[in-house]
Amino acid sequence: KRRFDQANRDLTGTFLFVNRVAVMMMPATTLLMNGLTVLILWVGAHQVAQATMRIGDMMAFIQYAMQVFFSFTMLSVLFILLPRVDIAAHRVADVLETEASIRDPEEPVPLPEPLTPTIEFRDVSFRYPGAEEYVLRDITFTVRAGETVGIIGTTGSGKSTLINLIPRFYDVTEGEIRISGVDIRQVRLKDLRDCIGYVPQQSNLFSGTIASNLRFADEDAPEERLMKALEVAQGHDIILSRAGDDGRSPLEAEVAQHGANFSGGQKQRLTIARALVKQPSIYIFDDCFSSLDYRTDRQLRRALREYVGGSTVIIVSQRVATIKDADWILVLDEGCIVGQGTHEELMATCDIYREIALSQLKVVVAQD
Template structure:
């Protein structure tokens, strides 16, 4: 799977932008619960007062606080405030300095709040211990105390209060600030509303920023995945085009089509979601854990329990489903293979009334794929209900534990709400990865199948040191004791083939079916490489010529005529795009195709359907011949290319072709004696061996195999005339 990243390296900067945007999105998403907590704790419960550090404080209140501060702490507090007309105003401080002030002032504010209440039990108890009258002002008494005695009493009070939960200290400190603001005639309702509104505006801003980041990530992910898909398809196509017959035999046509379409689509779809979900999930999960420890670490065991349960469930699920994921792509191959065979063989299926059999065959392949898909999907249907049950269970546990903590004063309601949201974000991160794991195995199989194609070594490649052709041997083809065996075959198909075809000559090959005629001529364009011996073109071993240069010299007409979707004109120009209209017309005339082309409404611009299904076999063959002629090569190879022509057209075409190819080397594979009667040289093949070589008349006298073929096709009178 990681090898797929190689195909999108040209868009590496998109990936960097995506990662940066994911961090922005995660920051926004993880900040929202904190604001929810602050709205509940500060905005609602604390009336907009964030902590125990008042923005303004009266001089008399400051004096009370200073009574319970050590000298260094008192100096630090006084440095942070500036006295103006009996009111201390907080100067500009950093967050760290404010937090330190909050820690310093927390317990003194709790003490002052408690002692200010004349009716409280603590106040009465202190007065009784000090034998003071009920109406006595404790703060005046403390101010008049010796410094050492006051410090001792303060330390004892602090020791008792330090054991109290932080939330109680915070609430008391905030209460002190509220009372102080009220004493200064500050509108607490206005302060509260301003805080809530400002927090709401910040939350909206974060939400919009998260939305913008998510949209940008989705857009960029789609672009990157589209580039990946394009590059994969291009790479597979170029690789397959470079395959020789040896490599093509390793993969079925249906499998190669599936790999370049469905498999690429699976990988592309995964990478579309990979950046949006797989990369985002760990960022969100790790960030959520960090925030949880900042909020309250006492309930992290709930998250640990939830994560363990999720992992156990996913492992169990995929031990069951993974083998089926692996099999899915191969079942698609099988279905494509059956479909392709049936669709391309419809006439044969109908002719033999085998529709029912082929329906059953297709249905069987379809049923296997459907059954596997259903099994996988049924396994995955358990995932969402289990995850929802887990999320709801975690919520109940958090509320249960949080309620006890709030009741004991060790946690605030807002913190519990924030913890719950962070817990859901962490579980959602795992849920996202789990949901992606449905696609990852199938895409991983698809990626492996693509890599199989890409990593296949091409057996026929350009020579490292290409040789220059010999001009004095231009057009010459030499088979120098050539033998050939197909890859994996036990026996050779061709044995010790040795002949020379010179420029301007027509060399024909004839023999019974399976004698190796087509195999022989297919060795010249290097569709396969020889097993023994060598083939020379223009005086150079074809293995030492560049493939492009070699094939540029050849005009090839295959045994099975192949046309491409487009027009007649585009098919004739296929080997020479720059051919003029006159050259196209001339090629069509030589191939005896111009007559039926003129009869068509759009002439050479008439459409050709895929595979040439809208023209007859003879017309298809003539257009294939015209395509080779328009290229004007130095070597023509006709692999049984006249079989679909009637005798009259065959004779006229060969006569016209002889004039056109008088300066070229022509190789003809034929089944009909009449096609090769006037060849300069005829090679008779029998079971891969040359059993006769010469002209028609010479072979009639010297080769029994040729004579038998001739007698089976021509009458005694025709043989005598020839």
């Protein structure tokens, strides 16, 4: 805390000094420029009066003097900006030269074909690089192929961190994670991530069209699959509202950068549809139903269960209503598993889950 306070004080002092200098530069520059102009006019007027200089020569001299003066002014500004540019360039270079900590194994092991999408956590503990405290501790559970598993817990309990370990956004500190019996650290990243459809909390759309965004998951996906994915994600109304009168497919509707021309719920449904287009063996939904109303949420989950078939589904959510129909639910608190079972079992045995459920389900009933 003291180091942070000192760094802030140093930064504040530096900014105040730089701004004071910058504030003084403008009036000083104006004063010098006007003073130079007056001096040239004073000397030039005497020269004109003595018929040793023409008025046109004096005006030209003033223009040349102003150009030279402005050049020196811009040069001084350049010297002020140069240290900033140098620091920024070094930071960019540091990023470009940083080596990825998550790498392919030297002797990769292929995932079995056909893939049985079982996920097994064995005594997994994790802490972020440079941190002293563990975010997850002694996590052990197995998700069988074709199961739908819900993960819920208090804020900061490690839910998102837990599922980020599956596609190897981070590597476990202790223990191991296995998919279809193979340690994921022994699998090539491309092979591992090809079998996972991941939907993050933050909806990310790119400038282009609805079709081009959905085909980020599979460039060769036919239009029928795109429409089916949108239907399952309850996004049919999105393309119908964007359909034009020019005869083009509604999938060719424009998407602005970051999906600025869509609402939060529409962006989430399009992001979910993009994962469905991929048709992976494992689906991971990281609290991506939060912008949906309860009715749309329920309809989406019902359609999703029919669509995914034998794929394994993991849903992280703060809503009990979103996960209560899962095959089983994992409850986290402060990085540890404090409950595991169906909704009914956890209501009877897990205090944390029961407290969360009772605070939410009344609201859900009222909204339904």
